[in-house]
Amino acid sequence: MKGVNSLVLTFFLLALASTLASDPSSLQDFCVALNGTKHSVFVNGKFCKDPKLVTADDFFFSGLNKAGNTSNAVGSKVTPVNVDQIPGLNTLGISLVRIDYAPYGGLNPPHTHPRATEVLVVTKGKLYVGFVTSNPDNRLFTKVLKKGDVFVFPVGLIHFQFNVGETAAVAFAGLSSQNPGVITIANAVFGSNSPINPDVLAKAFKLDKKVVDYLQTQF
Known part of the structure; x- marks a missing residue:
């Protein structure tokens, strides 16, 4: 019986440690971000707009239907929708981007998101995508994606997308942070x-x- 009690206690302590190591659950429906402290309340570690002053516009963004300008050195344009564009995303842990790629050769160059996993869906064109694992293996995982295909880039890993089609390409990506970096x-x-x-x-x-x-x- 003493051994059983010790085992139960061990599992309890492990569960407690896991709980303390994770982000706390949100303590309110939303926390619309403010740049200043006027008309704000301090909730759950953040300055938030007074809920009585929150409007639908705090959760709204318009413009992802517009193609980005890919006339640049890499031939791509990322249009972000994070907490800077939608204050209502604050504390919700998600964001979105639209990525436009110039015809063959448009590149979203190798990069990382230090705070987010990314899931990408192609809505137009054909993309060669991939990511590289961490040391010491540095394994490369790649795939050619067509319209409707989805690919995941794990948090923090170097990844890229390259247009291998003859026409312009478009993809949308969701990220597991309000500000993935x-x-x-x-x-x-x-x-x-x-x-x-x-x-x-x-x-x-x-x-x-x-x-x-x-x-x-x-x-």
């Missing part, structure tokens, strides 16, 4: 502010220092 790998490495010492990058990427110098000028 994005780190575009090439921009962060070669375009950091201030620049990373070229000797560091030359050794890390096994490149001639002149190549690193050139790449840094491109960002």
Whole structure:
């Protein structure tokens, strides 16, 4: 009996530890974000608009029917719908993006979302997509997606999408954070502010220092 009690206690402590390690459940229906503290109340660790002043517009965004301008160096445009566009997303843990890709070659370059898993659905065109697992394996998982296909990019992993069709492509993605963040790998490495010492990058990427110098000028 003593062994059984010890086992029950162990499971209880593990469950308690798991509960304490996770985000707390929301304690209100919503918490519409405010930039300032005027007309706000402090609820569940956030400044929120007074619920009596909340309107339907706090949960609304219009414009995802409009194609993004892909006339840029990578040939893609991401239109985000996160807490900055919809204040009512605050504390709800979700957001959305539309991604437009130029005809063959439009690229959403390798990047990560430090705070979110992404699930992507193609609504037009054909995309070559993939992600790379963490060290030490760095396994590459790829797929060619067509209209109606869905692919998942796990939180924090480097991933990309590349238009392999002859026409423009469109995809929509849901993310498991109100503000998932994005780190575009090439921009962060070669375009950091201030620049990373070229000797560091030359050794890390096994490149001639002149190549690193050139790449840094491109960002």
